[in-house]
Amino acid sequence: MAGIVIQVLQENTVTQASSLAIFDLDNTLLGGDSDHAWGEFLIERGLVDATEHRQQNDAFYAAYCDGSLDIHAYLEFALRPLAGKTPTDIKPLQREFMQQMIEPMRLPLADTLLQMHRARGDHLLIITATNELITRPIASWLGVADLLACEAEIINGRYTGKPHGIPCFQQGKVQRLQAWLADKPFMLEQATFYSDSHNDLPLLEAVAEPVAVDADETLQALAKSRGWRMLSLREPKETLD
Incomplete structure (x- = not known):
């Protein structure tokens, strides 16, 4: 069965070599949402008020799922617990979070997909709305x-608890990517982008090869109507034709 799924992955990747392969992270390369999981991790560690933080964390996640998230308000909420800390202060938390919350989210088929692009000589990039403190260790992993x-x-030298720069969310992903591409030998119009979320529609529409991965209902409907490639990195029985 695993061989069949890998074959489906191969058939659902671009048919011609693409110089840049871009991947969303949460619920795409990971079998879960690292941003929401970080909130739960902080609660478990007793670093935030459990009731208040969970209510807000769940509410923001619901808003993300339905496309109504105020990213600025969310980042203020998510980064507030870091205020006053140094990067060195949070390293033990990052290590524990990776072991406790992220390692169980690993998807073998996501590893297969990444390796397929590496074997083709593509340049890999992860682009995510989740903050870099959470996602930098995941990308390295x-x-x-x-x-x-x-x-x-x-x-x-200390985190202020506030965001910096353009949020990497919705149209902001396109803006951040365009800025990153300014001194790179790649073209957005020749790139592939894998995502699960309708929030990524601006970037999906901007690339040559949009791929819906374990897509939410909104993105799944759009992908079908537009003839975009669709695949699953979850269980073989869920693989989309």
Whole structure:
């Protein structure tokens, strides 16, 4: 069965070599949402008020899923617990979070897909709305060197608890990617992008090869209507033709 799924992956990747392969992270390369999981991790560690933080974390996640998320308000909420801490302070938390919450989300077929693009000589990039403090270790763990993510502000060596720069979300993903491409030998019009979410529609529409991966209902309907490639990195029985 695994061989059949790998064959489906091969058939659902681009038919001609693409110089840039772009991947969303949460619920695409991972079997879960690392951003929401970070909130639960902070609760379990007793670093935030459990009731208040869970209510807000769940509400923001629901807004993300239905396309109504205020990314600025969310980043203020998500980064607030880091205020006053240094990058060194949070390294133990990052390591524990990776072991406890992220390693169980690993998808073998996601590893297969990444390796297929590496074997073709493609340049790999992860682009995500989840902040870089969470996602930089994940990208390294997946063997992907380049990452575009929401950034946390640092002043005098300490996190302020506020975001910095353009949020890497919806149209902001396109803006951040275009800025990143300015000194790179790649073209957006020749890239492939894998995502599960309708929030990524602006970038999916901007690339040569949009691929819906375990797509939400909205994106699944759009992908079908537009003839976009669709696949699953979950269980073989869920693989989309």
